[in-house]
Amino acid sequence: MTDLLEQVRAREWFYTFELPDGSRTTTYHGGELDAIHDTRWKLLEHTLEGVYPGGYADLTAVDLAAHQGWFASRLAGAGLRQVTCVEQRDSHVADSRLIAQVQGFDEMRFVHSDIFDLDAGELGTFDVVLMLGLLYHLENPVGALRLARTLCRDLFVIETQVVPGMSGMVDFGSYRFVRPLHGSFGLIDETDETHGPEAGATGICLVPSVEALTWLLRKVGFRDVEVLQPPEDAYEQLRYGKRVMVTARV
């Protein structure tokens, strides 16, 4: 174990992990991004406390695009029975495994895969599905939401960047055939940055407005869709509505 701890401490990470000996990992961004992770964990923790007042010992969860497994290991630490990480980058999967080993989370599972290559039938269903910081890196966000619905037995928690939305009525082929807009998507170019450790696979990013996101969640089969109210001390992007965390139930 000391060897593994040394291995973890010898390098820099994307997240600040608390280690069993009371020390913490150092990050490659000098702690600048800790606030966004902390705000999201606060919102997630508060949600879980509200939805599962009896505790988490019977619950399973999957974290889609888990990166180094920070949220997944927090869930394991909170006492969920089993937590599965899905991540497309093999280096992130290896990092998550190492962190789980050091933290003694033997019940964590790791799946090295693009979410769109998953065999959902084989993976099974989960009480809690997380999709944090992923949707706005994808060219197929609707497919990602459909996948989340397929995997989810009870609670879906999604957090994403959002863009300003359009609303109103549009002619849809003819002035006699007018349809309401249910939100909109912004197109962001990340095609030169797909090598980055936080990026998506294709770099063509469709970012929803909050109206589009909530409408889509209902359309793919979720109910009780709720945009969470960020705390006063939230990371600025969540506080000012540039990113949102949304919960939905099955």
Ligand SMILES: C[S@@+](CC[C@H](N)C(=O)[O-])C[C@H]1O[C@@H](n2cnc3c(N)ncnc32)[C@H](O)[C@@H]1O
């Ligand atoms: C911005 S990071 C977010 C990580 C973490 N969920 C969080 O919120 O802190 C995006 C992560 O999504 C992963 N990713 C991007 N596209 C993916 C895909 N299609 N399938 C699986 N993982 C993906 C990236 O490798 C990266 O780890």
